[in-house]
Amino acid sequence: MSSAAITSAPDAPKPATGGRWRHSEEARGLAMISPTLLYALALLLVPVLLVVAYSFWTQNYLEIDRSFTLENYRQALTEPIYRDLFVRSLWISLLTSAITVGFSYPIAWFISFHGGAHRNLWLFLVTIPCWTSYLLRVMSWKVILGYGGVLNTGLMSVGLIDQPITSLLYNANAVVITLVHSWAAFAILPIYVSLQKIDRTLIEAARDLGDGPLRAFLRVTLPLSMPGVISAFLIVMIPTVGDYVTPKLVGGKDGVMIATAIQAQFGKGANWPLGAALSVTTMVLVSLVAAAVVLSLRVAVRRIR
Amino acid sequence: MPDRPMIAIENVSRFYASYRALDDVSLEIGAGEFFSLLGPSGCGKTTLLRLIAGFDVPTSGEIRIDGVTSTLLPANRRPTNMVFQNYAIFPHLDVGENVAYGLKRLKLDAAEERRRVSDALDQVRLTGLDRRKATELSGGQRQRVALARALVMRPKVLLLDEPLSALDKKLREEMQVELRSLQKAVGITFVLVTHDQYEALALSDRIAVMFGGRIAQVATPKEIYQHPRTRKVADFLGGMNFLGARLVAERGSDVAVETARFGTIRLERPKGFAAPDGRVTVGIRPERLRLLWDDERAPHELVGRVENRAYFGEVTHLTIGVDGLEKPLSMIETNDYGADDLPLGAEIRLAYDPEAFVLLAEDGVGR
Numbered sequence: 075m076s077s078a079a080i081t082s083a084p085d086a087p088k089p090a091t092g093g094r095w096r097h098s099e100e101a102r103g104l105a106m107i108s109p110t111l112l113y114a115l116a117l118l119l120v121p122v123l124l125v126v127a128y129s130f131w132t133q134n135y136l137e138i139d140r141s142f143t144l145e146n147y148r149q150a151l152t153e154p155i156y157r158d159l160f161v162r163s164l165w166i167s168l169l170t171s172a173i174t175v176g177f178s179y180p181i182a183w184f185i186s187f188h189g190g191a192h193r194n195l196w197l198f199l200v201t202i203p204c205w206t207s208y209l210l211r212v213m214s215w216k217v218i219l220g221y222g223g224v225l226n227t228g229l230m231s232v233g234l235i236d237q238p239i240t241s242l243l244y245n246a247n248a249v250v251i252t253l254v255h256s257w258a259a260f261a262i263l264p265i266y267v268s269l270q271k272i273d274r275t276l277i278e279a280a281r282d283l284g285d286g287p288l289r290a291f292l293r294v295t296l297p298l299s300m301p302g303v304i305s306a307f308l309i310v311m312i313p314t315v316g317d318y319v320t321p322k323l324v325g326g327k328d329g330v331m332i333a334t335a336i337q338a339q340f341g342k343g344a345n346w347p348l349g350a351a352l353s354v355t356t357m358v359l360v361s362l363v364a365a366a367v368v369l370s371l372r373v374a375v376r377r378i379r
Numbered sequence: 380m381p382d383r384p385m386i387a388i389e390n391v392s393r394f395y396a397s398y399r400a401l402d403d404v405s406l407e408i409g410a411g412e413f414f415s416l417l418g419p420s421g422c423g424k425t426t427l428l429r430l431i432a433g434f435d436v437p438t439s440g441e442i443r444i445d446g447v448t449s450t451l452l453p454a455n456r457r458p459t460n461m462v463f464q465n466y467a468i469f470p471h472l473d474v475g476e477n478v479a480y481g482l483k484r485l486k487l488d489a490a491e492e493r494r495r496v497s498d499a500l501d502q503v504r505l506t507g508l509d510r511r512k513a514t515e516l517s518g519g520q521r522q523r524v525a526l527a528r529a530l531v532m533r534p535k536v537l538l539l540d541e542p543l544s545a546l547d548k549k550l551r552e553e554m555q556v557e558l559r560s561l562q563k564a565v566g567i568t569f570v571l572v573t574h575d576q577y578e579a580l581a582l583s584d585r586i587a588v589m590f591g592g593r594i595a596q597v598a599t600p601k602e603i604y605q606h607p608r609t610r611k612v613a614d615f616l617g618g619m620n621f622l623g624a625r626l627v628a629e630r631g632s633d634v635a636v637e638t639a640r641f642g643t644i645r646l647e648r649p650k651g652f653a654a655p656d657g658r659v660t661v662g663i664r665p666e667r668l669r670l671l672w673d674d675e676r677a678p679h680e681l682v683g684r685v686e687n688r689a690y691f692g693e694v695t696h697l698t699i700g701v702d703g704l705e706k707p708l709s710m711i712e713t714n715d716y717g718a719d720d721l722p723l724g725a726e727i728r729l730a731y732d733p734e735a736f737v738l739l740a741e742d743g744v745g746r
Contacts, residue, residue: 278434279467281454283481283532293480297471 128350138346146351156335156352163315163332163356164363166246170253171261171311171367175303177254178261182302183295185262186269197266200259208256212323215252219243219324244326252320257313261306268302269295297375304368311367315360316353332356384443385410385536385568386431391440393426400426401437402592408570408585410445410535413562415571415579418589419615424572425540427589431570432538433457445535460529461538465545466521468513474500474524475509481532499531502561519550530565537562539571543578555581576616580604588612608649610660610739618665620708621739626657634738636661640681640703641731646738660739665696667735668710670718670727677730683708685725695719699729 095101129146132139150156185196203211218224219242226238242248272295280290318333325331332352339349384407393401401423408414416424429435430442433454442450449457460481469477478496487495500506503523516524522542529537542558543551559582562569573579579586580600587597596608607613610621624636627643634648636659644661671677686707687698695718700707710729712718721727 273465273467275463275465275467276469278454279461279463279469279528280480281434282432282459282461283528284455284484286453286455289484294469 125350125353128347129354131347133345133347146348147355149348150351150355156332159330159332159335160355160359162246162330164359166249166253166329166331167311167314167317167360168363168367170250170257170314171307173250174254174257174261174310175265175306178258178306179265179303181258182262182265182269186266197263200262203255204259209319209323211256212252212320215248215255215324216243219248219251243324245328246325248324248326249317249321249329249331252324253310253314253317256320257310260309264305264309265299265302268299268305272298292378297378300371300375304371307367307371308364311364312360316356383410384408385412385445386570387441387443388427388431389441389443391427391430391437391442393423393430393435394438399592401430403440404592404594406587406594406597408536408568410568411566413559413569413571413582413584415573415583415586416589417573417576417579417586417615419574422589423592424574424589426592428461428538428540428570428572431536432459432461458535459538460532460534460536461540462522462525462529462542464540464542466525466542468516468521468524468528470513472513473509474505474511474513474516477513477524478509478527478531480528495531499527502530502564503527504557518546519554522546522554526561530561534567536568536570539569541572541574544573544575551578558582580616588615590615606649606737607662608740610662610741613662613737613739618709618711619662620665620668621660621662621706623705624659624661626654626659636738639705640701641679641733641736644733644736646736648738649740652738652740660741661736662739663731663736665709666711667732668699668708669730670697670710670712670716671730672716679731679733681729681731683727683729685721685723685727688719688721688723690719695721697721699727 128138130142130144132141132143132145181200185193185200189196216223220226221238221240221243223242225242226235229235230238276294276298277290280294281287285293315331316333316336317331318337321329321331321334336349336352336356339345339352343349386406386408388404388406391401391404392399404423404427416427418424426435430437431444433449433452433456436451440450441448444457444459469480472480475496478499479492482492482495496509497506500509503526505520505523505527508520513521513524522545525542539558543554546554555578558569571579571582580603583600585597585599586603588595588603590611596603596612598606603612604616607616607619613619613621622638622641624638624644626634627637628635629648632648633645635643635645637643638661646661669677671680681701683699683701685697686700689696694711694713697710697712697718698707699710708729
């Protein structure tokens with residue numbers, strides 16, 4: 075103890091000694107955030123814990139049997155229907171986030187590097203679709219992709235097709251298209267922020283050291299904007315895995331995702347514990363896939379030399 | 380003029396909308412020369428450097444580097460490398476990767492690349508630091524990494540954009556000595572942009588002084604300090620006492636001017652000098668005025684009194700009021716005889732050498 079007392083700075087606050095700790099900056103800081111902290115805990119952490127707890131219980135007709143069981147997880151992981159839904163949900167969300175990031179990056183790059191004095195106007199325009207209801211945006215894709223929709227009639231009047239394409243709506247593709255459009259703004263903004271933070275002389279230095287524009291982008295701009303790309307990926311991927319509205323409206327039979335099954339268990343199925351187990355499994359799976367994506371993106375960028 | 384120009388700049392202008400950042404500049408920089416672009420901020424020196432580097436394109440005019448017309452070539456296709464003002468060290472790479480950045484494109488074998496990187500690090504005295512993260516470097520080390528990263532490319536021209544301005548005074552002076560010996564060792568052309576006249580004087584073979592997008596004078600440090608062509612150049616390169624004078628006689632390249640209190644002074648007339656109305660400005664550096672102590676005599680003397688005194692350690696700066704002069708004279712004295720103890724208002728005698736005067740063109744005249 076004495077050696078620790080010597081090495082620590084003389085004026086450093088000691089959190090252990092009660093009276094002084096109450097006047098320390100740490101204590102004041104905690105006091106200041108505690109109302110919002112408690113609010114956040116009550117509304118975020120408690121519901122999650124409740125769901126986790128439910129997943130280990132059993133539905134006994136109208137009552138809940140609170141004895142510990144792994145039966146729900148056995149069902150969630152072995153029933154073929156759930157396995158298919160998990161795979162499809164993860165695949166759709168992975169595809170959606172990859173396409174969203176791929177489309178958003180050039181937009182963010184353009185605004186950041188060539189937006190000029192109108193950058194803020196461009197950003198404002200990017201957020202405009204978010205001003206209408208999510209439901210309306212999904213419905214409008216039905217109008218575009220439908221049998222007699224804008225796309226089909228348009229293509230027919232130009233003469234590219236003779237009869238309407240039926241494969242546009244009510245499948246996984248329609249879900250991906252709709253989700254990409256809905257989430258684009260949420261991907262553009264973090265990528266834009268990380269591009270804005272890049273010191274432009276670094277790109278000049280790369281050019282000066284012999285890189286053409288493309289190589290300078292791959293070796294300097296892209297690696298330095300990776301934090302934005304990764305957050306964009308996560309921001310899109312995590313919520314879309316559990317999306318319910320879009321698959322319900324444009325997904326049809328082939329576009330059903332896990333959220334529909336979870337909703338069924340909490341609703342008509344009246345098996346809350348199984349619904350909870352499906353939710354928890356989704357959370358764990360999406361975390362694992364997200365971690366894998368982050369790692370492989372980092373490695374991929376690290377390999378560009 | 381250098382015998383073989385490494386960089387030739389011909390009538391180059393760069394306008395931003397209506398603002399003339401560079402206005403019809405012509406300049407030749409020799410191979411192996413340490414050349415400085417000196418001037419206050421906004422004088423166009425950095426614009427000119429960026430045009431040489433290839434980050435910008437002139438509105439008009441031509442730039443040739445080593446005989447190759449490079450006016451429109453992008454930076455990656457010029458034999459120049461740059462040390463940026465903020466050093467622009469890649470934060471996601473370590474020191475070794477930073478230095479090796481430009482070598483990757485050359486596809487050297489691994490051993491050769493390692494050897495060149497470690498040679499470059501040796502050259503800037505950063506031996507063995509190649510695994511250090513870029514974010515863990517001090518200001519001086521960042522500057523050395525930037526130097527090594529540029530030198531490892533073996534450029535024909537090294538461009539330095541105020542490379543020492545972010546360092547503290549002591550480190551800056553150390554780096555000046557190092558930069559000079561480094562240039563002698565590698566023997567390539569260095570083009571330095573600076574607003575620090577002492578840095579330019581100490582380092583350069585030649586200096587171009589710039590004001591308002593134009594070059595006011597190009598000369599060796601000694602010449603530019605002792606024979607500044609215009610009043611602005613004289614003023615920018617250190618203290619100068621300016622005196623109004625009248626042209627009284629002209630013979631060949633010699634002129635005689637009449638000044639208040641200093642009498643008639645004979646001066647060499649700079650090339651292209653003209654004073655249609657006979658009114659001219661002459662100047663004398665503060666250190667060319669000397670205090671006379673006790674009964675010491677000098678051929679040219681003047682009587683004045685001490686109006687102000689500032690102690691600088693090894694020297695004292697004095698402001699001397701002289702009857703009949705519009706402005707008091709400033710002078711610099713060593714403290715060997717007690718100039719630092721002279722009371723304000725003390726009567727003193729000072730000696731001057733008429734040879735030390737220079738004839739100065741008003742700015743814009745004689746271009």
